[in-house]
Amino acid sequence: MIRARALRAVYPGGVVALDGVDLDVAPGELVFLTGRSGAGKTTLLRLLLGAAVPAAGSLTVLGVDMTRAAPEDVQRVRRRIGMVFQEFRLFRGRSAYDNVAIALRVAGVGGAELRRRTLEALAAVGLADLAGRRVETLSWGQQQRVAVARALVRRPALVLADEPTGNLDAETAGAVVDLLAAARQAGATVLVATHDRGAIERAGGRIVQLEGGRIVADTGAPAPAAAALEPGGGTASRREGPDGAR
Numbered sequence: 036m037i038r039a040r041a042l043r044a045v046y047p048g049g050v051v052a053l054d055g056v057d058l059d060v061a062p063g064e065l066v067f068l069t070g071r072s073g074a075g076k077t078t079l080l081r082l083l084l085g086a087a088v089p090a091a092g093s094l095t096v097l098g099v100d101m102t103r104a105a106p107e108d109v110q111r112v113r114r115r116i117g118m119v120f121q122e123f124r125l126f127r128g129r130s131a132y133d134n135v136a137i138a139l140r141v142a143g144v145g146g147a148e149l150r151r152r153t154l155e156a157l158a159a160v161g162l163a164d165l166a167g168r169r170v171e172t173l174s175w176g177q178q179q180r181v182a183v184a185r186a187l188v189r190r191p192a193l194v195l196a197d198e199p200t201g202n203l204d205a206e207t208a209g210a211v212v213d214l215l216a217a218a219r220q221a222g223a224t225v226l227v228a229t230h231d232r233g234a235i236e237r238a239g240g241r242i243v244q245l246e247g248g249r250i251v252a253d254t255g256a257p258a259p260a261a262a263a264l265e266p267g268g269g270t271a272s273r274r275e276g277p278d279g280a281r
């Protein structure tokens with residue numbers, strides 16, 4: 036799903052944001068990226084999304100080598116990613132419905148299916164009654180839930196969320212975390228950059244800690260309890276093993 040080796044990211048001016056990151060994320064994992072401000076979390080998400088190119092190292096996302104991919108291949112990867120941004124990036128002046136529907140429209144979905152899936156996504160985040168409201172008239176937490184609905188409506192293979200619970204009250208933050216966990220239950224791989232300890236404790240999952248652009252701690256994927264306990268129950272861990280490719 037994701038495979039990074041010796042990943043390095045440098046901003047103009049020479050700021051080294053990531054410095055030798057090795058990371059494997061298997062399909063279906065829920066991973067929290069933690070670390071203090073400036074540790075490199077957002078930069079890693081940007082590389083995964085193909086919004087920035089690594090300065091060195093290798094990065095494969097959804098089977099595509101992001102360091103060598105043609106623009107159309109990067110586009111193909113992006114279409115399979117649902118992104119929740121820190122600042123929502125909703126279209127002001129448009130309704131909650133329109134903001135969610137756009138994600139399906141650009142994927143070529145229209146007509147009755149567009150309407151059904153958009154309304155289902157809004158209902159899933161508890162906003163069915165507010166579908167027609169312009170987004171700037173919604174509360175902060177409601178806007179974030181619109182952004183989550185927009186990210187999930189296409190049933191993406193990979194969900195990337197950058198501080199999705201920032202500035203939300205505990206209850207709304209909990210609801211957002213539950214939605215991301217539900218996306219994982221539905222089969223998505225989910226990466227969440229967050230400072231929110233409560234969110235991490237609520238959802239469980241793997242914790243990868245960044246510091247100064249390096250991974251300094253990684254709890255690894257929790258062993259799937261049922262499979263691990265069954266005799267002959269397959270893998271003890273869904274984490275991809277090291278490959279010695281360094």
Ligand SMILES: Nc1ncnc2c1ncn2[C@@H]1O[C@H](COP(=O)(O)OP(=O)(O)OP(=O)(O)O)[C@@H](O)[C@H]1O
Pocket residue numbers: 046047048050051052070071072073074075076077078079
């Ligand atoms: N556009 C930019 N130009 C130059 N340097 C940048 C830029 N964006 C980020 N940086 C620097 O890169 C490093 C990593 O930043 P990044 O935003 O990835 O950290 P972060 O862990 O996401 O922080 P936060 O928790 O505050 O969002 C920091 O030193 C930051 O100052």
